[in-house]
Amino acid sequence: MMNPLTNQPQGELLGIEANEVCVDYNGTVALYDASLKLKAGSICGLVGMNGAGKSTFFKALMGFVRPSRGSIRINGSAVHKAQRDQAVAYVPQNEGIDCSFPVSVWDVVMMGRYGSMNFLRIPRESDRKAVWHALARVELLELRKRPIGSLSGGQRKRAFLARAIAQRASVLLLDEPFSGVDVRTEKLMAELFLQFRKEGRTILISTHDLSHVRDFCDLVVLINKTVLAYGETSQIFTQENITMTFGGMPPDVLSGPTPSEGFFE
Amino acid sequence: MNEFLSITSPLSFVIEPLSHEFMRRALMVSALVGGVCGLLSCYMTLKGWALMGDAVSHAVMPGVVVAYALGLPFSIGAFVFGVGSVALIGFVKQKSRIKEDTVIGLVFTGFFALGLVLVSKIKSNIDLMHILFGSPLGISDSDVQQTIIISAIVVTILLLFRRDLMLYCFDATHARSIGINTGILHYLLLSVLSLAAVAGLQTVGIILVVAMLITPGATAYLLTDRFDRMTYLAILSSAISSILGVYISYWSDIETGGSIVLVQTVIFLIAFLFAPRYGILKSQVSTHL
Numbered sequence: 322m323m324n325p326l327t328n329q330p331q332g333e334l335l336g337i338e339a340n341e342v343c344v345d346y347n348g349t350v351a352l353y354d355a356s357l358k359l360k361a362g363s364i365c366g367l368v369g370m371n372g373a374g375k376s377t378f379f380k381a382l383m384g385f386v387r388p389s390r391g392s393i394r395i396n397g398s399a400v401h402k403a404q405r406d407q408a409v410a411y412v413p414q415n416e417g418i419d420c421s422f423p424v425s426v427w428d429v430v431m432m433g434r435y436g437s438m439n440f441l442r443i444p445r446e447s448d449r450k451a452v453w454h455a456l457a458r459v460e461l462l463e464l465r466k467r468p469i470g471s472l473s474g475g476q477r478k479r480a481f482l483a484r485a486i487a488q489r490a491s492v493l494l495l496d497e498p499f500s501g502v503d504v505r506t507e508k509l510m511a512e513l514f515l516q517f518r519k520e521g522r523t524i525l526i527s528t529h530d531l532s533h534v535r536d537f538c539d540l541v542v543l544i545n546k547t548v549l550a551y552g553e554t555s556q557i558f559t560q561e562n563i564t565m566t567f568g569g570m571p572p573d574v575l576s577g578p579t580p581s582e583g584f585f586e
Numbered sequence: 587m588n589e590f591l592s593i594t595s596p597l598s599f600v601i602e603p604l605s606h607e608f609m610r611r612a613l614m615v616s617a618l619v620g621g622v623c624g625l626l627s628c629y630m631t632l633k634g635w636a637l638m639g640d641a642v643s644h645a646v647m648p649g650v651v652v653a654y655a656l657g658l659p660f661s662i663g664a665f666v667f668g669v670g671s672v673a674l675i676g677f678v679k680q681k682s683r684i685k686e687d688t689v690i691g692l693v694f695t696g697f698f699a700l701g702l703v704l705v706s707k708i709k710s711n712i713d714l715m716h717i718l719f720g721s722p723l724g725i726s727d728s729d730v731q732q733t734i735i736i737s738a739i740v741v742t743i744l745l746l747f748r749r750d751l752m753l754y755c756f757d758a759t760h761a762r763s764i765g766i767n768t769g770i771l772h773y774l775l776l777s778v779l780s781l782a783a784v785a786g787l788q789t790v791g792i793i794l795v796v797a798m799l800i801t802p803g804a805t806a807y808l809l810t811d812r813f814d815r816m817t818y819l820a821i822l823s824s825a826i827s828s829i830l831g832v833y834i835s836y837w838s839d840i841e842t843g844g845s846i847v848l849v850q851t852v853i854f855l856i857a858f859l860f861a862p863r864y865g866i867l868k869s870q871v872s873t874h875l
Binding site: 383384385401404405407409410411413417418419422423424425428432433435436440441442468470471484488 | 756813
């Protein structure tokens with residue numbers, strides 16, 4: 322069976338493949354020897370403390386920081402090619418967005434199409450259809466003309482999820498998707514994630530909310546400067562591992578002062 | 587006596603000044619520069635670059651003096667120094683532990699001081715007051731031509747990249763993740779800012795140019811939740827301010843740059859008080875209901 326999003330055989334394809342990735346900022350190690358293989362069509366939780374390197378890992382996957390060592394491949398190709406192919410979408414935390422910006426929900430979701438448009442970014446009929454379809458999937462069609470700032474936290478989250486859908490990204494990076502969302506949004510997101518998995522998308526959820534990882538994620542990666550443990554949630558999510566991730570770690574010569582957690586400041 | 591009579595008729599208030607070549611020119615240039623700066627001001631206010639606008643507009647000062655001394659078009663010198671100041675700000679910020687707003691303040695005052703010293707030292711017919719406070723009523727033919735060319739360049743760039751620049755201001759992370767080169771957009775916006783500062787210098791002068799680069803955007807921002815509408819409103823309010831400002835300056839014999847910026851400020855205050863959704867009177871009413 323072919324994966325419709327990447328035109329490659331399903332099952333064998335790795336959505337995300339990181340091999341011994343090291344990232345340092347001016348000599349300060351943020352991540353070392355991080356290895357991870359995520360098959361297309363999986364939902365994976367990325368769990369760690371603040372400053373453990375979650376956002377650094379995301380940045381590396383999006384090509385914002387170049388690993389000093391190791392390699393990353395998205396859908397089997399280099400990060401920059403994946404970027405050009407619109408393969409990776411980042412769904413930001415609510416705090417990371419200027420909510421008073423004068424754009425409507427429709428405009429925000431249309432931004433997912435920019436990478437596929439021509440230089441002047443003039444939407445074609447197909448772009449409008451994609452936006453409409455994405456808004457329908459997150460149940461925001463009625464609110465499409467509203468300014469983004471007038472939405473609730475959960476609705477806003479759905480709008481940015483719709484942008485990733487409109488982009489037709491096959492790899493979704495979500496930053497704290499469950500923080501500050503209402504019950505309806507949480508339920509809807511759970512359904513969407515299952516659909517995404519069926520569609521062959523790879524979903525990586527960065528969070529420190531453990532109960533949601535248990536409920537939503539097939540796989541889990543525990544990180545603190547490196548990948549501490551990785552595998553199926555039921556096996557990895559042990560008390561021992563969680564303690565190790567959140568503080569039981571012996572002092573490590575490699576970990577210098579933690580970089581600030583603010584994303585892309 | 588003659589003046590008194592003409593003011594009594596509203597129509598002659600508008601028409602009489604148009605009989606002077608210098609007034610027609612001043613109105614045209616001020617409205618053009620107002621419109622261009624108005625368009626750019628939307629990006630400045632949304633990106634939070636007010637201080638950057640202030641910095642660049644002050645930093646062009648030595649460039650203007652050097653260009654005059656060398657017999658070059660003043661816009662070339664101003665552009666070089668404007669972009670140079672931005673590069674220097676970036677460099678100092680990256681290489682030191684000093685915070686960005688401190689670096690900006692440091693660099694632009696340094697450039698501005700250099701400009702003042704150069705004016706006093708280089709023997710030329712530059713009128714310091716014209717650079718500092720603008721003189722649209724005394725603008726020369728070659729300055730008009732330069733302003734038109736600069737405005738055309740700025741508007742062309744802003745129109746071609748308007749979607750990308752909006753996305754860059756709103757969510758640079760997303761822009762990067764879909765393969766848009768945000769580094770280029772950053773420097774493009776800074777270059778356009780330098781050019782617009784040079785154009786604005788003609789009408790309101792170096793000291794007040796930052797008002798042209800932020801006030802219309804701030805006013806429009808209070809009036810709408812749509813980006814496109816915000817740009818139209820900013821261009822409109824800015825161009826109207828320029829025209830009204832020049833007229834008021836003519837009839838009441840006050841300083842033109844100050845007059846234009848005061849009109850802009852009054853329009854902002856009106857929006858601040860009475861804007862349908864974001865005016866403070868509206869918020870007062872809704873909290874009491």
